[in-house]
Structure formats: structure tokens, C-alpha cells
Amino acid sequence: MQVSVLFSGGKDSSLAAILLEPFFDVELVTCSFSLLPVGDIARETAENLGFAHRVVRLDMPVLEKAYAMVIKDGFPKNAINYIHSAAVERLAKDADVNFIADGIRRDDRVPVLDISRIRSIEDRNGVHYMSPLKGYGRAAVNELVDRYLVIEEDQSDNVIKADYETELREMIRQKDGPEKINDVFPAHVQSHVIERKS
Amino acid sequence: MQVSVLFSGGKDSSLAAILLEPFFDVELVTCSFSLLPVGDIARETAENLGFAHRVVRLDMPVLEKAYAMVIKDGFPKNAINYIHSAAVERLAKDADVNFIADGIRRDDRVPVLDISRIRSIEDRNGVHYMSPLKGYGRAAVNELVDRYLVIEEDQSDNVIKADYETELREMIRQKDGPEKINDVFPAHVQSHVIERKS
Numbered sequence: 001m002q003v004s005v006l007f008s009g010g011k012d013s014s015l016a017a018i019l020l021e022p023f024f025d026v027e028l029v030t031c032s033f034s035l036l037p038v039g040d041i042a043r044e045t046a047e048n049l050g051f052a053h054r055v056v057r058l059d060m061p062v063l064e065k066a067y068a069m070v071i072k073d074g075f076p077k078n079a080i081n082y083i084h085s086a087a088v089e090r091l092a093k094d095a096d097v098n099f100i101a102d103g104i105r106r107d108d109r110v111p112v113l114d115i116s117r118i119r120s121i122e123d124r125n126g127v128h129y130m131s132p133l134k135g136y137g138r139a140a141v142n143e144l145v146d147r148y149l150v151i152e153e154d155q156s157d158n159v160i161k162a163d164y165e166t167e168l169r170e171m172i173r174q175k176d177g178p179e180k181i182n183d184v185f186p187a188h189v190q191s192h193v194i195e196r197k198s
Numbered sequence: 199m200q201v202s203v204l205f206s207g208g209k210d211s212s213l214a215a216i217l218l219e220p221f222f223d224v225e226l227v228t229c230s231f232s233l234l235p236v237g238d239i240a241r242e243t244a245e246n247l248g249f250a251h252r253v254v255r256l257d258m259p260v261l262e263k264a265y266a267m268v269i270k271d272g273f274p275k276n277a278i279n280y281i282h283s284a285a286v287e288r289l290a291k292d293a294d295v296n297f298i299a300d301g302i303r304r305d306d307r308v309p310v311l312d313i314s315r316i317r318s319i320e321d322r323n324g325v326h327y328m329s330p331l332k333g334y335g336r337a338a339v340n341e342l343v344d345r346y347l348v349i350e351e352d353q354s355d356n357v358i359k360a361d362y363e364t365e366l367r368e369m370i371r372q373k374d375g376p377e378k379i380n381d382v383f384p385a386h387v388q389s390h391v392i393e394r395k396s
Binding site: 001019022023099104106115118119122128129130131132133134135136137139140143144147 | 199217220221297302304313316317320326327328329330331332333334335337338341342345
């Protein structure tokens with residue numbers, strides 16, 4: 001059985017892949033709008049982890065709509081959830097994909113898919129959507145990350161990652177200038193995975 | 199790192215243990231009020247699966263209170279949740295236990311612990327509570343069970359299992375007679391694990 005794990009290069013999606021590895025053939029999938037070379041960045045991390053990797057292009061109107069949402073809201077939650085939902089839907093329509101996974105944790109507030117949306121995606125597309133970390137709290141995730149991964153953590157504007165936020169920030173930068181980014185994205189710590197611990 | 203997995207001998211707690219096995223030293227723990235020999239039944243299943251196993255005695259007042267709840271409510275949800283919560287609390291107070299896991303799935307409505315209760319147990323006792331199947335829907339669980347486990351399924355009154363329901367039903371039988379059981383426990387399909395698929 002193959003599982004396609006939505007992969008940002010961060011610790012959560014990396015750990016999700018590691019937890020699935022004994023039971024599935026894991027491929028990591030990074031979604032990108034091609035606004036920044038996030039696919040290449042994620043590929044390098046995926047290779048360091050020893051997983052197959054591919055980049056899936058998401059349509060630019062999805063990012064345009066997410067941009068409109070974050071500007072209107074003044075905070076990124078709904079925009080990030082919208083992109084995540086579009087990414088899962090995009091994978092679910094892939095004829096070769098039966099199991100889709102992501103790195104959402106128990107304590108995450110964003111991104112998150114509500115249960116009605118999950119069941120709709122599963123039923124319409126005949127796929128299984130899984131969040132292997134959904135039953136793990138932050139502290140348990142950190143214990144496992146510490147055991148299996150070498151990571152670097154820094155403020156979000158210093159870490160190059162392949163998550164949805166990265167290209168959404170870039171679109172804001174292009175349209176409204178860099179100072180606008182800080183209006184809607186509060187600074188927070190991001191993680192980037194270097195390699196596995198041996 | 200050792201994890202203590204609450205174990206009923208059913209497919210969900212067995213699968214939870216199997217998903218944790220590559221990453222933790224797994225011990226299966228069956229909670230019992232000693233009203234029925236459910237610990238012995240679970241031990242046999244645990245041995246078939248190749249996991250360490252122990253039985254933990256829960257205090258009879260817990261079962262008495264659960265009995266009062268199910269009789270008052272007319273349905274078992276709150277009583278089962280109460281016993282489950284007491285079982286997790288009991289394990290959390292064990293000085294040797296740092297990680298506690300159970301077999302709760304995404305689509306389960308009972309037993310389930312709400313997030314406030316989980317965080318309270320974790321913070322008060324310095325433990326990590328994990329539900330490895332919480333991010334898996336019923337269909338995905340069934341695919342994995344089918345791959346890794348040989349099970350038998352039957353109506354609940356025909357399957358001898360070591361779950362909370364078994365001893366709660368027995369207390370109702372002793373106090374109110376067997377016909378009362380069907381008033382509060384709707385018949386439903388239960389699973390019992392035989393062994394692993396090789």
C-alpha cells in the first residue's frame with residue numbers, strides 16, 4: 001500500500017512519514033504554486049530522509065483566493081486551511097493515490113480539516129485521508145522528533161520551508177511589499193528538518 | 199521509550215500497539231475490576247500478538263458509579279467514558295508509566311476523552327497520552343486490520359472481550375438480570391483478535 005504524505009520539509013510532516021514508513025510505501029508530495037522554488041527545497045530534505053518525493057503544482061487561482069482571504073481577515077488561518085484543503089483535494093483526484101496523509105497534530109489549530117470536509121473528500125474520491133500525529137500532543141511529538149530527526153528552528157522569516165505559508169507570504173510581498181507580511185503573519189518559530197538521527 | 203497501551207483484545211487496541219511497535223517498547227495493559235476473568239482472556243491474545251502484558255485492577259467503586267450512570271442514562275456512553283477516563287488516570291499515576299496509548303479512532307464516539315481532560319491528565323501526572331488511530335477513519339483502520347490481524351467478529355453478547363463493556367454488562371446481569379442488559383446496550387458487532395497475519 002502506498003501513502004502520499006503532504007510534505008513541507010518541517011518536523012511534523014517528516015515525523016508523520018516516519019511513523020507510516022513501517023506499514024506503507026511512503027512518497028512525499030510537496031504542493032507548490034511555483035512562486036518560489038519550494039519544491040526543490042523540499043526535495044533535498046526528502047532525499048536526506050530517504051523518501052521518494054514529487055512536486056505537485058497547485059493552480060494559481062487557489063493562491064490568489066487564499067491571498068484575498070488573508071488580506072480580508074487580517075490573519076492567515078482561513079487562507080492556510082483553504083490551501084491545505086485544495087492540496088488534499090488535488091491529491092485525492094490523482095488516480096494512483098489511495099492513501100493521503102499529513103502532519104497535523106492534536107494541538108494544531110491550523111491547518112486543520114473539519115470532519116465533514118474529510119469525509120466528503122474520502123467519499124467523493126474513494127481515498128483514505130490520515131493524520132498519523134492527530135492523536136499525539138505537542139510534547140509527545142517533540143519527544144519523537146528529538147529521537148529521530150535533526151532539525152533547525154528559527155523565526156519564520158529566516159527559515160526556508162515548503163509549507164503553504166511560504167508562497168502566501170511571497171505573494172503578499174510581491175503585491176503589498178514586505179512590511180505587509182508582518183501585519184498578517186505574526187512571527188513564530190518554524191522548524192526545518194536537516195536529516196535523520198542515526 | 200516504553201508505552202503502555204490500554205488493551206481490550208479487540209482490533210483497535212491491537213492495531214494501535216502494532217503501529218507503535220517500531221518506535222516504542224510496547225506493553226499491553228488490561229484494566230479489570232475482577233468481576234470476570236477478562237485479564238486472562240486479554241493475556242492470551244497479547245501472547246498471541248507477541249507483546250508483554252499486565253493486568254491492572256481498577257477499584258470497584260468506579261464500576262459501581264459507571265453502573266449507576268448507565269442505569270440512570272439508559273445508554274452506556276457516559277459510563278464507558280467514565281471507566282476509560284479512570285483507567286487512563288490509574289495508569290498515569292504509575293511511576294513507571296510515561297507514555298499511555300489507547301485504540302480510539304477518528305470516528306469513535308465512545309470511549310473518547312475530551313481535550314481538556316487529556317491535557318489535565320498529562321499536566322498533572324507528567325505523562326503523554328496518545329491515540330495512534332485518532333487520525334485514521336474507519337475504512338483506513340479496516341484496511342490495516344485486514345493486513346495485519348486475524349480477527350473474529352460477532353454480536354456483542356457472543357464475543358468474550360476484555361473491554362469496559364464486558365464487566366459493566368456483568369454487573370447489570372448480577373444486579374438486574376440478563377434482560378436488563380439489552381435495555382441499555384444495543385446489540386452491536388464486536389471484534390476479538392486471534393493472532394497476527396504472518
